[in-house]
Amino acid sequence: MTRGPLYAVSPLDGRYARYTEPLVDYASEAALMGARVEVEVEYLLALADLEATPLALDSGTRSELRALYRSFDADDADVVKRLETDGYGGYAATNHDVKAVEYFIRLHLPDEDTQGPWVHFGLTSEDVNNLAHRLCLGPAVTDVLVPAIRELRDALADDARRHRDLPMLARTHGQPATPTTYGKELAVYAARLGRALGRLEAATAGLSGKLAGASGTYAAHRAAYPDVDWRAFSESFVESLGLEHAGLSTQVNPCDDLASVFDALRGVNNVLRDLDLDMWLYVSDRYLGQEAKAGETGSSTMPHKVNPIDFENSEGNLTKANSDLTFLADYVTTSRLQRDLSDSTVKRNVGAALSHCLIGYRKAAAGLEKVTPNAALMREDLEAxxxxxxxxxxxxxxxxxxxxxxxxxxxxxxxxxxxxxxxxxxxxxxxxxxxxxxxxxxxxxxxxxxxxxxxxxxxxxxxxx
CATH class of the missing domain: 1.10.40.30 (Fumarase/aspartase (C-terminal domain))
Known part of the structure; x- marks a missing residue:
């Protein structure tokens, strides 16, 4: 029997798969494999451009190598996984994910015997991993999460303008307070979300990468070619990938830049959690009516109910996301001495945190689409x-x-x-x-x-x- 999404251990790949699908190209294991291939290929091409190395790659070979990551697909990912776990193409199982990528590239070289040794030359796995993770995270944020956040901000701004002069009783400490307008309250959230979005975009633009060897000293590179300016080479290479260069590192790239992105996402989520809570209360007070979806059941026993499930679902997912993001930001910025491996398994959960964010954004947007202000009740409450x-x-x-x-x-x-x-x-x-x-x-x-x-x-x- 083929087991589908109903048998997924995580709801992210099961119940909510239709919401998280846009992140598959950035947050899956296959996506990380493809990013590793990109780093290894571009590094190999950069080595070939050095006058000091005897490596020569003609234009056709260069195009074929770049095609490895530009058209990296499920079949390629399967080969990489087989290289890691079972062995493939004459290579025994590596039991090492980055080494499997190295062998994958070697299998596609026109002259594996002479060109193969230059794949992963002088690198430690973390040189590849730190760059690959950021090549996945950056686009996941800018191409998937940011547009979803921007849509929410624009929807709030549009509704704020539409209801700018709709008077509404305010409540401070839960008690009747100086009246406001419904539009102005939405404008507050739109403005807050815009500022949080700006912080997220700035943090994402500041992602940085390192390529400096096993202890961050370029030791292997210098031993092989002492006359090459490896620091300049590293800076040029990392920046060619669209990242800032981290000149000082241990074996790992200190992940303060990742923590900044995770913290910025938490800021976005906190604004939207606050919105979810307020919208829930407005629905509860009947200030907002909800569109009843044909065929939908609000309660298994109370047929009349139209529940604010989208805001509740958003709140739950954003709370889960923030828990994960807090853990990630705290954890990835520490490493025993020059390197320990505990962060490797932790970073594999970044996609889950982003997925809970995306579900939260989509659900909040769905909630906003369903609600309509009850102007008559708002006025009645004011008069009361x-x-x-x-x-x-x-x-x-x-x-x-x-x-x-x-x-x-x-x-x-x-x-x-x-x-x-x-x-x-x-x-x-x-x-x-x-x-x-x-x-x-x-x-x-x-x-x-x-x-x-x-x-x-x-x-x-x-x-x-």
Whole structure:
């Protein structure tokens, strides 16, 4: 019997596979194999360009070698895995994933006997791995996660503009507070997400790589060719891969750059978790209605329910992602002395953390698409809480020189359900000018939103940060 996704150990490759599929080309073991092939091939070509080495590769061979990673497919990945675990093409099983890649490339050389020794020349596995991991992580973030985050930010910005002047009761400490607008609250999240996105893009652009041998000293390279400027060679090679060069390292590339990306992703996720919580509460308070999907079941026993499952699912996945990202950021930045292998298995879980991020983003976006503001209920709730204009009243009275303004309104409203009539009776008793009295009588909860609508314009005319 063929076992499909229902038999997957992880929901990322089972229940949620349709959401995580875009990351397969960047976060799978096959993707890492392909990135290792790219590093090894480009390094081999760079060695051939050195005058000091006798390695010669004609243009046809160069094209064929580059095709190894540019068209790396499932069959190629299977060969690499067989080289590692079973043996293949005359090579015994390596029981070493990077060595398997070396032999894979050797099998495709036109003259394996003379050209083969130059594959992986002077390198340690970590020279290849640190570069390959970053060649996978960078595009995974920029090509998959960033567009999903940007779509969310744009959706929030669009909704903020659409509902810029929709008055809504605010709640601080969970209690009725100075009114706001629904659009302004969404604009806050759009702006926060834009800033978090900027930090993520900056962190990803700062990914760095090392190529300096077993202890970070270029020892093997210098022993073979002492007259070559290996530091300049390494810098040029690493930068040709689109990475910054890490000039000082041990056997491992200190992973502070990875930690920065993971921390930046946590920042994005924290904004969206906060959004998920607020949207859930707005749905619970019926400020937001949800589109009922035909045929969908909200509860196995309560047929009436339309649950905010997308926001809940997003919250859960983003929380799981942040747990993984925190662990990764803490773990990968340490290594005993010049190298220990404990980080190798940990880094294989980066894809899982990114996958939980992506599911969270997709679910949040789905939740936003389903909700519609209940303007009538929002206005009804405002009218039911007229005490929120107390702030405006005492502020206006302060302006008029009333030294007891705050205490006067506190006595009327604190812990009490004051009505508009109560306020108007107070206004009629105040020793103020008639124009001030008219100003006070004109106050309403729905009209007391300050610059809420105008603040949406802080998002700017463009969608960018």
């Amino acid at each position: 809480n007229p005490e929120v204009i107390g702030e405006a009243v005492q502020t206006i009275l302060r302006r008029e020189g009333d030294t007891d303004a705050y205490e006067r309104i506190k006595e009327l409203t604190r812990g009490e359900r004051a009505t508009l009539s109560d306020f108007r009776d107070l206004f009629d008793e105040l020793d103020v000018g008639e124009s001030v009295r008219e100003e006070l009588h004109a106050l309403t909860p729905a009209g007391y939103v300050g610059l809420g609508d105008e603040l949406v314009d802080e998002l700017g005319s463009q969608r960018d940060r």
